[in-house]
Amino acid sequence: MKHYINRFIIYKKMQNLSPKTIHAYTTDLNQLTNHYDPTNGTIDDCFDNYTDFLIQTNNYKSNTKKRKLITIKMFWNFLTEKENLQLTALPTMAIRKEKKLPKTLSVLELRRLTSSVNDYQPSSSKKKRDHLRDIQELLGHSNISTTEIYTNVSSTRKQKVLTLYGFRNNS
Helix, strand or coil: CHHHHHHHHHHHHCCCCCHHHHHHHHHHHHHHHCCCCCCCCCHHHHHHHHHHHHHHCCCCCHHHHHHHHHHHHHHHHHHHHCCCCCCCCCCCCCCCCCCCCCCCCCHHHHHHHHHHHHHCCCCCHHHHHHHHHHHHHHHCCCCHHHHHHHHCCCHHHHHHHHHHCCCCCCC
């Protein structure tokens, strides 16, 4: 396996790729060899084991997993086309992209959020409460009192909003 990896890296160097890219390919393929047992398995088994590992592991972000899978696919193509090895086709693999929320909201995003609250006309008080809770979650607040601290809500305004959104008077 190391022999094929070395030949692949030489092939990629001839394509005038950056040293950083070559290093990434080398690292990814060296990790592939951790899943290869020449005494018990085939190269096909190695590809299967490594792709299963990549899909199941939580050690890498989705972009890293995708890059590693692309490296594996290129190496597989190299083995089948340039080295003329007879390998089973790689399965189609999908890595779900993780959702990232911004750490902070910009002033423009906050304005849009607050204007959406003013423009929102839900049909029931439950939908109103759910909408308020969604906004609190976006702001990272666990309850209404946390939101009040940051927004300096007057008691009169608080009472109007609570009544509007169907909350009972608890104060």
